[in-house]
Structure formats: structure tokens, C-alpha cells
Amino acid sequence: MLTHDVIIVGSGLAGMRAALELCGSLDTAIISKVYPTRSHSGAAQGGIAASLANSSDDSWELHMYDTVKGSDFLGDQDAIEMMVKDAPDTIFEMEHMGCVFSRTEDGRIAQREFGGHSKPRACYAADRTGHALLHALYEQVMKNAGKIKIYSEWYVLSLIIHDNICKGVVAYDIKTGKIEVFRGKAVIFATGGYGRAFRITSNAFASTGDGIVAAYRAGIPLEDMEFVQFHPTGLYGQGILVSEAARGEGGYLINGKGERFMERYAKAKMELAPRDIVSRSVQTEVNEGRGIDGKDYVYIDLRHLGREKILEKLPQIRQLGIDFIGVDCIEKPIPIQPTAHYSMGGIPADKDGQVIIDDKGTKITGFYAAGECACVSVHGANRLGTNSLLDALVFGRRTGKAVFEFARNANLSDFNEGREIDSVKAEIDAIFDSKGTESMNSIRNELKETMMSDCGIFRNKQRLDDCLKKVKELQDRFKSAKTTDRGKTFNTEMFEAIELGHMLEFSELIIVSAMAREESRGSHARTDFPKRDDAKWLKHTLSYKKPDGGIGLKYKPVTITKHQPEERKY
């Protein structure tokens, strides 16, 4: 058994930011299934929001209102207020640590326009903002190398919670196949999102919802799982992200008839409406036969921005277009389609990352969550671009501070180490001992297909029923999935099986939560219930594991402070 004061799972922005708050006087460990700089925070491109007012006037109040409206009024306004107030200092802190930012002529951090924001408040480093922030944090972690123990390429398989007290995790050393129990006074999950269950996604192969599933299996309900954000501009066929910065800098969306079709859907904001609206617009154009050549994609056209601006502000996007689909956006428009991008739902946590399991404020002592895996909820039913990097840093930092206060006075708890290891071994044995008659590849592809077409941008009862039936069939077939690698060293096939199991499990939670929510709000669009219904549905979903193994649903109210729900128009 390995013991640390605090165990952080995940090495993206939230995890590393928390570690920096803790490592001063607590024994801090980060466990990651990849090397820290491989974390998916690094793939974020366009920017991070803060009302610095470097390019025009701005205020936290405006940032708050934009975020609340963007969330389709499902975001908790106390948490949103705190996040946007913390935003400027959070950015300055990163700058002081050494993060690279693009600059204004007078040397301040440059800011650009982004969807759903009423002011240019996206701070950026060309179109590699997540990468710049992630590497800046890793530099600080290296600086504190003696104080933060990093377990790279370790995979956390289960979370140890007894009687509402979190005691540690069980993890697997990918390099050697060794299973270890990690005991800690506190555990912070910063394990990222769950977009990988969809056929077209911008997410990394690693974004398989491991953390949220571990929490769910340990008895934690998951909040608002039905809200999955589709980013409107994924590279056609690949889903790889074409940053919203492309529209922030002035890019046009064009359909098969050559029209800037956003005029029909968001006359005022056009291409810079929030993502849920733009994604639905693209999908509607495609569904109604106005895709390019009648196919399932439209164009993003950047040619009018000119070579110089593209090379200065959007170099990565240009390279991605050239490398992945052979299109140079200086000369040609890029074919795009909506891509599963961000998980608004996750582990319910308060403003300090403390995991809370119901509407009465019941805590899981010692268990915290931050970043995309958490649902605070600052994004509600739809996240605004550039608010995710902000969320990860603000709540990573706050969680770190809160855990510091908690853990320095807390004690380690006892538990039966052997039993924890045995239950993890049983899961692995089940994979190895299966009949081996079903192809994992087929199960995975069928899952991604049904989630994309039946639980994607547009949903209705019939489709969700079909989707649930299909996922249950796949869960059943998964029990007979075939694996061939029985080794201990880097058995990536085994991890792919475990990840597929996770995807099958959380997909059911997305579907069940979506079936119940008979309204359309933010990213959750029901064609059979096209209107938002505040009287019935202005509340957060909590999906939990019933004692019989089935899924139960409960709800908790939304915190509304400054802004009453109103019609959402752009």
C-alpha cells in the first residue's frame, strides 16, 4: 500500500493546479494514465475567458450574465459569480508562473471574441491556449519535483468510499501490471470528460469517463449527464477540433447553397452564437439537404481573413486542415460537422470541489472533484467557449486550497486492503475469462454510432428508447468480449476493454437522464419537446445506482441569484 496525504487523479489543468496549492506542506501525489503533458486540457485551442478589459470595456457582471444565459439558466449562479470574479486573478497568476500569451501592442494579454460572450474576453496563446497553460503548470510541477510525486501511466480502477468517507483509490501500474492501493486523507478527481462515446468527437482516446464511472460505482450520483456539448466545427469525418477562434477571428459558416446560414438562426450574433445553437443550425442545414453537395457537412470559410492573420492567429488550425484532410484554409474553405466536445455533467461538487451527493448538502468526506469531470455547475445546459479552461483552473485552485485546509487536520482511515484489490482483480479476471465471442471493435463502433445518431444533437422519445435498447444489448455482448493479450507489461488492449466498459456504463446514464428530461434546454434538444419548460425542468438531474443495480433519478434545484430565467435569443 502506498500512502500520501492527498491523492490527485488526473494531471490536466485542474489536477496540476490543485497540486500546486497542496505541495507546500502536504505529501501530494498525482496519478495519471498518461504523462502530464499528454492530458487533454492541452488540446484546448481558442482561449480562456476573463474580464481583463484589455481590448474593450468589460466586467465580471457581463461575464456572469453571458455565462448564465449561455447555460440556458441551468447554471448555478453563486458558483458562476465566484468563477467569473476569480477569473482575472487566475489568468494573472498563470502569466506570473510564466505561461506564454499572445500580446497587445502595449504588452498586455491579447483578447479575442468568442461565441456567446458579449465582449472580447478570450485570452489566448495563438490557437494553442490549452497547451500553453498545461505546459506552464507542468513547469511549476517540475519546479516542485521533490514535493509532488507523479505516477505517470498508472490507471485508477476504483475509488474507496465507506460510510460516506473517502479513503483512497486502487490503481494499476500500466508499465508493470502491478495493482496498488493508494491510501490518502483526501482524494481529488480531475479526470476529464466523457465525449469518447460518440462516433464524431474532438476528445482524446483517453477521454473515456473513467473518473465519473469510478465515482458512480462507489455510490456517488452523477449530475446532469444528459448535457453533452457538440462543438459545431469538427473537421469533417475526423471530429478534430477547428477552434471557435476561427469564428472569433471572423470566419463564416457556409452551406451548400453558398449562404451564411446563421442568419436564419441567430441574426444578431451570427457565427458567434453559443455552441448549442450553432451546432443545431449546422445539423438542421444538413438534415434539410443544404449540406455541401447535399452531404453531411458544411464549410467554415476563413479565406477573407487573409494569409497573414491566419498564420499569426490560427496556425495550428491551418496545419490540422492540411495534415488531416488536405485542405489549406488560406486557399479553400474547410469542411466541418458538429463533434461531441464537452461534458457539462459529472460528479456533483460545490464551489470548493467538495463532492455533495444530494440536495441536502450531504458530503463525502475527503472526496473532491474539479474540472470537466465535476459538475459545480457553472456551465448548466451549455458551456460557453473559453469557460472550460477557466473552470479547470479556478476550481482546481479552489479545490486545492479547500483540501489543504481539510487534509492538514485529517487522519488516514483504515480499510481492508485485500478486499479492495480483490474487487479490482475480479473486474480484470472477468475480462480475461469471458467467452471471447464478441469483437470489442464492433461493440465500440456500434455504441458510438447509436450515441451519435440517437442521443446526439437532436433527440426524441423513440430514438432514445432505441438507443437504450441498443446500449443494453451492447452491455450484454460486452460480457463476452474477446481479448488476446494476457501480459502484464503495457497491456493496452485490457485498458481499452476497461474503458469500453466505462463508456457502456455512462452512456446508459446519459440516455436515461435524457429520456426523463421532457424539454429542450441548452445542448439537450428534444424534437418532441422543443420548448424549455422552467415550471417542470428548471432543476439538476442526479442519476444514481440503485441497490438492485438499476439507475434511479433524483433532482435538485438550480441556484438562482441575480438573473431570472428569460427567453434566450442571440
Next chain:
Amino acid sequence: MVTFSIYRFNPEKDGKPYYKDYNLDVPEGATILDCLNLIKWTQDGTLTYRMSCRSAICGSCAVRVNGHPRLACKTQASAEIINGRMKIEPLGNAQVLKDLVVDLELFWKKIEKTEPWLMPDNSPPSKERRQSPQDFHRIDAASSCIMCAACCSDCNSWAADENFLGPAALAKAQRFVDDSRDSASLKRVKDLSRTTGIWDCTHCGECVERCPTDAKPMDRIISMRTTALKMGIVNNNGARHAKAFVESVRSSGRLNENMLPVKSVGIFNILGLLSLIPVGIRMFLRGKNPPLIHKHIDEMDDVKRIFKRFQK
């Protein structure tokens, strides 16, 4: 149909590595990572490699393709097929853990060794530190590095001496040497001028050729050498070598290969000079020694003109 010849090694089973052929119909537009996944998911689940973001930013999936490193996720398979075949191997200059997965501990240690974090000399202001767009551009290229280790795979200096910091760590170092917010540049450049640092690069250019981003390590190394000379950090073999090289060409239009090593170690460095003797003797015995009398070339006017132009 393309035949992928893939390096296989499982330390639990195999005494030594071998190559295994897989035939695959490569879909149009498929990247090499797409192909590896198709092979793993439909033919052989034991095939092992690293991957994550598949959009060329996380740096996980660098492997050698037909002898040279490529980021598997951003390389079109069609570009690498030679006579219906493609050879895929793990990165070079690293120990193989399994199949295409290599041990990167040494790689990360070297990055850390350059102390790659900002060392400002004042307490931070209440807002951001100012930095001009021009100063941002001096560190922009190096900061695009994704730590994929492709550069180190083909680095000749690393192959010759495992202690050499290597292109990735040195590119990372430049990002701080030239950061207008950093106050430790002088110390950094002094440290980097020691053996295993900037002067140990042989400027073969492989790292620039293999780098999948704008980081282009050798360009960063050359920029730090210039910085070192400007700072007057010249009391080392590398700087002396560079100066002697230039002097020789300026005065004779060609290299004085007898004097270059002597001037590089320093003419008052008795121990250093003694260390040259065995090499000299071996060269002489094999008839490889340069002519004892060094002559200048005929077109010295051209040489002078070139130097004049450079100085402008």
C-alpha cells in the same frame, strides 16, 4: 493492400525483437495512427503503442516510419507507402518497453535538468507582466513543442553521448533564455554552455527535419549559441571552436584543421592539449592528418567580401 512491417517485442515472452507483417486495406485519408488502430482492433489486439489526442498536440504517438520519426496521428499513411510496404518501429535513442512503446524517463529527466520554469527577479505586479508582441515571438516557436521526443530519436549527438541534453530539452531551455520576463538568462546560458549543452550539438539538422511542430530545436540551439557569444560566455571548447572556425575561414578561406582542435581546447590548456595527442597520432598513422603547412585559397577577395557583407 499495404503491408505494414511492425517491430514487435514483448519482454515477457520474446528473447529479442522481431518484425511482423500485417496486410491492411488503407482507407482513403487514413493516418498512420488510424492504420495502427485498424490492425490492433481487427487483426492483433496485442500490438502496443501509445496514443491519446489524435490531433497532433499531446505528443504521445511518435514512432519511426520507414526509419525516421513521425507523429503517427498527423501523418497520412499514403505518403509513407513505399512499394506497397511501410516499416514501423519504436523511437530511437530509447529503450523499448514493449513493441512501439519506449521508456521516456531519461527524456523527461533531461527536460527537468534545464530548470525550465520562469525565474523572474521581482515580485509579480497586480496584473500581468508586460511583454511586447516581438518578445512573445522570440519564445513562441519553442513553446509550440509537444514533447513527442521525435527530435531525440534521430539525434546523432545523443546517440554518441547519452549525457547530451538533447534537442527537446535545449529547445525548452531557449524558451526561458529568451523570455523577457526571466531574470536568470545569464546563469542559464552559462550552465548550457558546459559539456552536454548547446555546443555539443553537431548541427546535423535531423531534429529540425523530424520536428512535427514549429519548435525546430537546432534553430533554437543556434540562437542560444549566438546569445552565449553576445554575453561573452566564451571560456569553453564550443565557443572557442566557433571562434577559431570563423577566424580560420576569414584568414585563409578554409579550415586550418591542425589549429582548430588546439584553439578549441584552448592554447594554454595543457591537459586539454595533451588529450589531443593520441588522436593526432592515430590520424597520422592512418594517413588522415591534414597538410602541415596551411595555405589560403586563391579567391581571398571573395572571402573578404562575404565577411564584409555578413558584418553589415
